[in-house]
Amino acid sequence: MKLDEAKERFIQSWGALGSNWGINRTMAQIHALLLVAPEPLSSEEVMAMLSISRGNANMNLRALIDWGLVRKEHKSGERREYFVAEKDIWRVAMQVIVERRKREIAPVLQMLAEVRDVEGKDENPEVQSFIASVENLDTIVGQADAFLDLLVKADQNWFANTLLKLFKKEKVNS
Amino acid sequence: MKLDEAKERFIQSWGALGSNWGINRTMAQIHALLLVAPEPLSSEEVMAMLSISRGNANMNLRALIDWGLVRKEHKSGERREYFVAEKDIWRVAMQVIVERRKREIAPVLQMLAEVRDVEGKDENPEVQSFIASVENLDTIVGQADAFLDLLVKADQNWFANTLLKLFKKEKVNS
DNA sequence: AGTGAAATTCAGAACTAATTGAAAGTTCTA
DNA sequence: TAGAACTTTCAATTAGTTCTGAATTTCACT
Numbered sequence: 001m002k003l004d005e006a007k008e009r010f011i012q013s014w015g016a017l018g019s020n021w022g023i024n025r026t027m028a029q030i031h032a033l034l035l036v037a038p039e040p041l042s043s044e045e046v047m048a049m050l051s052i053s054r055g056n057a058n059m060n061l062r063a064l065i066d067w068g069l070v071r072k073e074h075k076s077g078e079r080r081e082y083f084v085a086e087k088d089i090w091r092v093a094m095q096v097i098v099e100r101r102k103r104e105i106a107p108v109l110q111m112l113a114e115v116r117d118v119e120g121k122d123e124n125p126e127v128q129s130f131i132a133s134v135e136n137l138d139t140i141v142g143q144a145d146a147f148l149d150l151l152v153k154a155d156q157n158w159f160a161n162t163l164l165k166l167f168k169k170e171k172v173n174s
Numbered sequence: 175m176k177l178d179e180a181k182e183r184f185i186q187s188w189g190a191l192g193s194n195w196g197i198n199r200t201m202a203q204i205h206a207l208l209l210v211a212p213e214p215l216s217s218e219e220v221m222a223m224l225s226i227s228r229g230n231a232n233m234n235l236r237a238l239i240d241w242g243l244v245r246k247e248h249k250s251g252e253r254r255e256y257f258v259a260e261k262d263i264w265r266v267a268m269q270v271i272v273e274r275r276k277r278e279i280a281p282v283l284q285m286l287a288e289v290r291d292v293e294g295k296d297e298n299p300e301v302q303s304f305i306a307s308v309e310n311l312d313t314i315v316g317q318a319d320a321f322l323d324l325l326v327k328a329d330q331n332w333f334a335n336t337l338l339k340l341f342k343k344e345k346v347n348s
Numbered sequence: 349a350g351t352g353a354a355a356t357t358c359a360g361a362a363c364t365a366a367t368t369g370a371a372a373g374t375t376c377t378a
Numbered sequence: 379t380a381g382a383a384c385t386t387t388c389a390a391t392t393a394g395t396t397c398t399g400a401a402t403t404t405c406a407c408t
Contacts (some may be wrong), residue, residue: 003301004291010308013285020278024366036307038300043385053368058386061366079383087307090313106192111187115180126212127177133210133261134184140263140330145339150344156314162340163321170190170324198396217355227398232356253354253406 007036011050026052027060031069031085040073040082068095090156097148105145112138181210185224200226201234205243205259212248214256242269264330271322279319286312 003011011032018028027048034041041049047057061083064070069092074080086092116134120127151159175183190194192202195279203224207214221231235257238244247256256346260266280287290308294301 001289001292003292003294003298003304006292006304009285010289013282015220017278017282020196022196026366036304038303039255054385055369055387056367059367062386069217081385089307089310093314093318104191108187108191110182115175118175118177118180120177124177129212130177130210133263136261136263140267143334143337144267146341147333150340151338153344163317163324166324166336167320168328200396228355229357229399233397236356252408253352255355 007033010036024060026050026056027063030057030060031064034064034070034083034085035087037085040084042080042082044080046083066100094152098152101145101148101152104122105141105148109138109145110140112141181207184210198228198234199336200224201237202229204234205238207243208238208257208259211259214216214249214258216254216256218254220257241273268326272326275319275322275326279322282315283312283319286315 011029014032014035015025015029018031019025030046033046033049043054043061046052046061047054050057061070064083064085065072068086069160070083070085073084075082086095112134115137116131118127118130121131185203188206188209189199189203189312192205193199204220207220207223217231217235218227220235221228224231235244238257238259239246242260244257246261247258249256260269265332286308290305290312292301292304
């Protein structure tokens with residue numbers, strides 16, 4: 001496969017993946033494009049390479065900056081702004097986790113805490129079963145949240161090592 | 175808060191959450207509804223409670239069954255089918271992970287393997303840097319995949335215990 | 349094998365999200 | 379402070395997704 005073809009394929013797949021995860025396709029494509037670009041790109045270049053409009057490029061570049069996945073770079077003596085993606089994929093992944101945790105897990109935990117405190121837990125068995133479901137959910141979501149918190153504070157080696165150890169244990173146990 | 179109100183809030187939030195994660199709102203709402211329903215519900219009941227059409231209810235119920243989150247239940251002597259959600263949330267979470275892993279991680283690993291074998295790795299430095307990015311990504315995605323595989327094989331207690339241990343270590347280390 | 353109750357399908361309608369592009373805004377240089 | 383170079387905004391449009399409901403099929407019972 002030729003380099004350009006490989007890049008194209010990578011960008012397309014990354015875009016498709018993004019759109020399954022609530023990230024819009026263009027945003028994921030721009031991210032992919034910047035990831036494999038050897039140099040910072042200007043918005044003109046992004047527009048041209050993905051055949052998208054100025055407005056679209058601008059909007060999605062800003063969203064990427066918002067997520068902490070891309071940053072602006074100024075070349076001295078140039079009016080034009082350039083964009084670079086964070087190239088360390090581990091950091092990219094952690095950044096995505098941090099953001100989604102903040103935007104999504106936190107509100108869910110909040111909601112669960114609220115609905116949990118429903119009236120009539122002392123007499124009504126239906127209420128009791130509802131509370132049981134909610135508490136169950138709260139435990140799991142809480143555990144996942146704690147785990148992600150641990151993960152984002154850790155580094156990649158720690159993760160890889162832990163994983164390795166866990167694998168070994170699995171083998172022993174089975 | 176009254177029980178009905180709490181259920182309503184739960185269903186709405188669950189629906190909103192789903193739509194951020196590539197699961198359509200109605201599907202997530204039906205799931206939420208069944209999760210907190212004390213009894214199996216018929217599609218008529220689902221339709222009525224969420225004010226959705228027959229077709230929509232049918233389609234999404236089937237999608238839920240497909241994901242392994244809901245199952246049909248027959249009451250003897252009844253033509254009508256009833257639906258129950260898997261109530262063990264841990265299992266629900268694992269089921270979702272299994273599905274998404276199958277549908278999404280596998281194709282990404284495939285794509286990465288393909289684009290990795292781009293021409294010119296011996297002379298062109300741009301090709302080399304592209305390959306480096308892709309390999310980097312492949313490592314992380316592969317690790318995540320392995321981790322999820324481990325996770326789905328384990329049970330909730332194992333996860334909670336491991337997590338607990340990791341927390342303790344963190345404290346000692348810091 | 350006929351009946352009616354329930355499940356399924358699917359073409360088009362309704363809704364939602366993404367995109368465009370032109371206009372307005374900003375910032376730099378002279 | 380004029381105007382060129384670039385960025386940002388946003389109303390209108392286009393594309394994509396979900397939902398509806400009538401038509402069709404399946405099924406259980408007689």
